[in-house]
Amino acid sequence: xxxxxxxxxxxxxxLTKVSRWYGDVVAVNDVSLRVGGGITGLLGPNGAGKxxxxxxxxxxxxxxxxxVRLFGESARxxxxxxxxxxxxxxxxxxxxxxxxxxxxRAMARLQALPDPDSAADEAIGIVGLRExxxxxxxxxxxxxxxxxxxxxxxxxxxDLLILDEPFTGTDxxxxxxxxxxxxxxxxxxxxxxxxxxxxxEVAQVANSVLVLVAGRLAASGNYRExxxxxxxxxxxxxxxxxxxRRLAAHxxxxxxxxxxxxxxxxLLVKTNDLNSCARLLPRVAQAEGLRxxxxxxxxxxxxxxxxxxxxxx
Amino acid sequence: xxxxxxxxxxRQQLSTGKVILLVLLALLPLPVAxxxxxxxxxxxxxxxxxxLLDRVVILGVLPIIALLIGTGVLGNDVxxxxxxxxxxxxxxxxxxxxxxxxxxxxLTAIFVIASTIGTGLIxxxxxxxxxxxxxxxxxxxxxxxxxxAWFVFLSLLTGRAFIAGLLYIFLWEGVISEIFRGxxxxxxxxxxxxxxDWIADQPEDVFDARMGAVTAIIAATIVTVAATWLATRQLxxxxxxxxxx
Numbered sequence: 001x002x003x004x005x006x007x008x009x010x011x012x013x014x015l016t017k018v019s020r021w022y023g024d025v026v027a028v029n030d031v032s033l034r035v036g037g038g039i040t041g042l043l044g045p046n047g048a049g050k051x052x053x054x055x056x057x058x059x060x061x062x063x064x065x066x067x068v069r070l071f072g073e074s075a076r077x078x079x080x081x082x083x084x085x086x087x088x089x090x091x092x093x094x095x096x097x098x099x100x101x102x103x104x105r106a107m108a109r110l111q112a113l114p115d116p117d118s119a120a121d122e123a124i125g126i127v128g129l130r131e132x133x134x135x136x137x138x139x140x141x142x143x144x145x146x147x148x149x150x151x152x153x154x155x156x157x158x159d160l161l162i163l164d165e166p167f168t169g170t171d172x173x174x175x176x177x178x179x180x181x182x183x184x185x186x187x188x189x190x191x192x193x194x195x196x197x198x199x200x201e202v203a204q205v206a207n208s209v210l211v212l213v214a215g216r217l218a219a220s221g222n223y224r225e226x227x228x229x230x231x232x233x234x235x236x237x238x239x240x241x242x243x244x245r246r247l248a249a250h251x252x253x254x255x256x257x258x259x260x261x262x263x264x265x266x267l268l269v270k271t272n273d274l275n276s277c278a279r280l281l282p283r284v285a286q287a288e289g290l291r292x293x294x295x296x297x298x299x300x301x302x303x304x305x306x307x308x309x310x311x312x313x
Numbered sequence: 314x315x316x317x318x319x320x321x322x323x324r325q326q327l328s329t330g331k332v333i334l335l336v337l338l339a340l341l342p343l344p345v346a347x348x349x350x351x352x353x354x355x356x357x358x359x360x361x362x363x364x365l366l367d368r369v370v371i372l373g374v375l376p377i378i379a380l381l382i383g384t385g386v387l388g389n390d391v392x393x394x395x396x397x398x399x400x401x402x403x404x405x406x407x408x409x410x411x412x413x414x415x416x417x418x419x420l421t422a423i424f425v426i427a428s429t430i431g432t433g434l435i436x437x438x439x440x441x442x443x444x445x446x447x448x449x450x451x452x453x454x455x456x457x458x459x460x461x462a463w464f465v466f467l468s469l470l471t472g473r474a475f476i477a478g479l480l481y482i483f484l485w486e487g488v489i490s491e492i493f494r495g496x497x498x499x500x501x502x503x504x505x506x507x508x509x510d511w512i513a514d515q516p517e518d519v520f521d522a523r524m525g526a527v528t529a530i531i532a533a534t535i536v537t538v539a540a541t542w543l544a545t546r547q548l549x550x551x552x553x554x555x556x557x558x
Contacts, residue, residue, distance in 0.1 A: 058401055060553045077549055082403045091394035095321060097328045109317050110402040152398065 010072030011036055012160045012191040013057060018066035020052050027052040029215040030066070035193050039186045041206030041223075042195040049215040050195040051090060054164050057193075058087045070160060083111065086158035088149050090165040090195075096138030100129050100148045103137055104155050111156040123155040127181055143174035150181060154190075161185065163194040167201050179205045234258065235274045239267040240294035241285060250284050268298075318399055318412035322386050326420060331381060335420075338378055339428040342369040346435040358439035363513065363520035365436075366429055366449040371505050374428050375456050376482045379421045383464025384474040386413040387544075391468070391554065406548040410465065410541060417461035418454075425453035445520070448513035456505035459533050462540040463501060469547040472554060497524060504533040 013035035020028040028049040044050050055061040056068050059075030068074060075081045095103055104123050108116035124133050127147040132140070137148055146166060153161060166182075167175045182205055186192050196202050202209055202223065209226050211219040219226050241247045244267040248260040251269055256276045261268040271277035274297060285292045326332075342365050349361055387410075390396035399409055433446030463481075468474040490496040490503060497503045503522070507529025510522035522529070 055553050058397075060397065060400070060551070062550075062552060079403045079405065082401050085401070087397065087401050089394060089397050091397075093393040093395045095325065095395060095398075097324050098321070106317055106321060107398065107402075110314065110399060110404065112314070112403065 010069065012071060013193060014067075014069040014072075015053070015057075016067045016069075018053075018056065018063045018068055020049075020056060020061060020064045026215055028056070028063075031212075031215075031217045032066075033210055033217055033220060035191065035208075035210075037186070037189070037191045038207040039182055039192045039194070039205055041202030041209045042193060042212060043197070043199065043202045043209055044195075044212035044218075045197050048197075048212045050197075050212055051164055052215075053212070054087075054162055054193075054195055057162055058085065083156065084159045086153035086156065086161040088146075088153040088161070088163040088166055090168065092142065092145060092169075094137045094145055094149060097136065099134050099136055100124065100140070100144075100151070101133040103148060104133075104151045107152040108155045113156055116155075119155050119157075120151075123151040126154065126184065127151045128177060142169040143171060143178075146170060146174070146178065147181075150178065154185065158190065160191045160193070163192070165196060166194050167196060167198070175201070235271050235277070236298045237269045237271065237274075237277060237281070238294065238296045238298055239269055239281065239292065240265065241267070242291040242293070243288075246288060247285060247290055250288055251280070254280055254284070256280050266294075314404055314408050315412040315415065318409060319416045321399075322413055322416040323420070325389065326382060326385065326416065329385075331385070335378055335381065335424050338374050339424040340431075341374055342366070342428060342432045343435060345369065346432045350435060350438055357519070358436060358441045359445060359515065360519045362432065362436045362439075362441045363445050363449075363515060366432060366445070367506065367509070367520065370425060370428050370432070370449060370453065371456065371509065372487075372502060375421070375425050375453055375505065376460055376486070376502065378424050379417070379457055379460030380464055380475065380478040380482065382420050383417045383461040384468040384478055386417045386461075386468075387465055387548075388468030388474050391551075392472070396551075397553075400548070400551065407545045410544045410548055414458075414461055414465050414541060414544075417465060418458045421457035421461055422454045425457055426450055429453055442513075442515070445513045445515060448509045448511075451512050452505045452509035455508050455533060456501060459501045459504060459537050462537045462544070466540040466544040466547065469544055469551070498528075498532055499536070501533070501536070504529040504536070508533070 011034045015031055015033050018028060018031045019026065031053065042050050042053065052061060056063050057070065057075065059078065059081070062076055070081055071084060073081055075085065098106065101120060101124060105116050105120040108119040113119045124130055127150050129144065129147050129151060132144060137145060140148065146169070150163070150166065153163070166178060170178060182192055182194070206223055208221060209223045210217060211226060239247065244262060248262055248267050251257045252260050256273050257269055257271055257280070259270040261270070269277065281295055282292060345365055387396070429446060429449045433441070464474065464478050467477050471477055485496065486500045486502045490500040503524045506522035507524035507526055510520060511526030511529070513520055
């Protein structure tokens, strides 16, 4: 295989043992991954290293170690790659004094497109900004700015689109619209990678998921598999009832409950199946004539879910 | 491509409140010239206008305006994140730097020329030698280019380019290069004065720069080319400063 052929068949994104640190702080730690076609979500809590990875991908940061490749090439000091790559940054700044149309058209011209007007028209149409295209970006809401930024990122019809937290600050309707835009583009053959710290966003639109925690890749693959890992992990529920001891005695007889712990004026119930356990608790309480005062799952935060995934590896 | 980047940069610069400050700076020598005309003191007007353009425009107005504009044309993009819109394009980094430098130089030169010609017009009633004003206009344009090249590079080198630039103007050029002869070879002020002196061609008692024209032009060319090349290299190796992971 020649080097040109190798580049031609290379995946849109490939990271090999990539680390990045700032002084003593390790932002990304030995991450290897591949992203193919479709929509991929890069999921992780704030500070997990998502933006650092995306910035390394688009050539705005140098990895401290390892190799970052887009279509088999490095984006760092390689301007030609930007003909195939679109990037939508998390930062809100745009040229406030330009209209949305002038902004997208300027980006088309910087890409040296043969017909920047038509390209701008098409991109503005895709993100649904046609009616507002002559208004200044400074007058736009956050969601509209986001759509204008996406239009600027796709105006040259890239093969790969990378978006950093594209849904931040958008309302549910705008979010849905943006998701539809991404789905439409993916259906047209564009590989899309976007970052998010919200599980539901990723669940709604991504075919595959990369989970990043504390700079490390905690899980990757199909969304459903990862979701299953997340829901079947051990959970702890804090319960307060009219008779904790009696409730505990009945709960341990059920296979859904993996353990109970009686502490001062509260009962900690451990389970691997949160949903079944949530149904079981009121059923047992009712059958035994007990009153439930409090049922609180203790570890539902995204961070705890992610920590579990990291510990699992 | 230069036209697109320059167009956006120009609108960026003019859309800020900075313009008012630039206009006020450019107006600085005018009241002094008016005062001279009204005072009718009998002093040599050629000597006075050369001194005024040298001490107020070349030493003050030019470097401060160049600092405000030069550190802003790329520095503001770095700070607010809009740099990615032009950086992540299939463009040579030299094209980006030259576009930004072009806008910075033209804008700075406009204010400096206006300041110089305005002073000259007020002083014209005193029958001054027009050559002096022409010399400071040309030197002002040259100085705009050299200062801006230097400040554009500084803005890519450090996030505190404005402070670094102020230190260069007031400490290096204002103090060190006045005390140590060798430091003058790294002073844009001295290059600009050298060019002005060469074109003005006035007796020493009217205006005398401490650097010869040939030295000034060679040093100015080296500094401008070096700063532009270094800025291009800096942009090629640019990394986003936001370290939030």
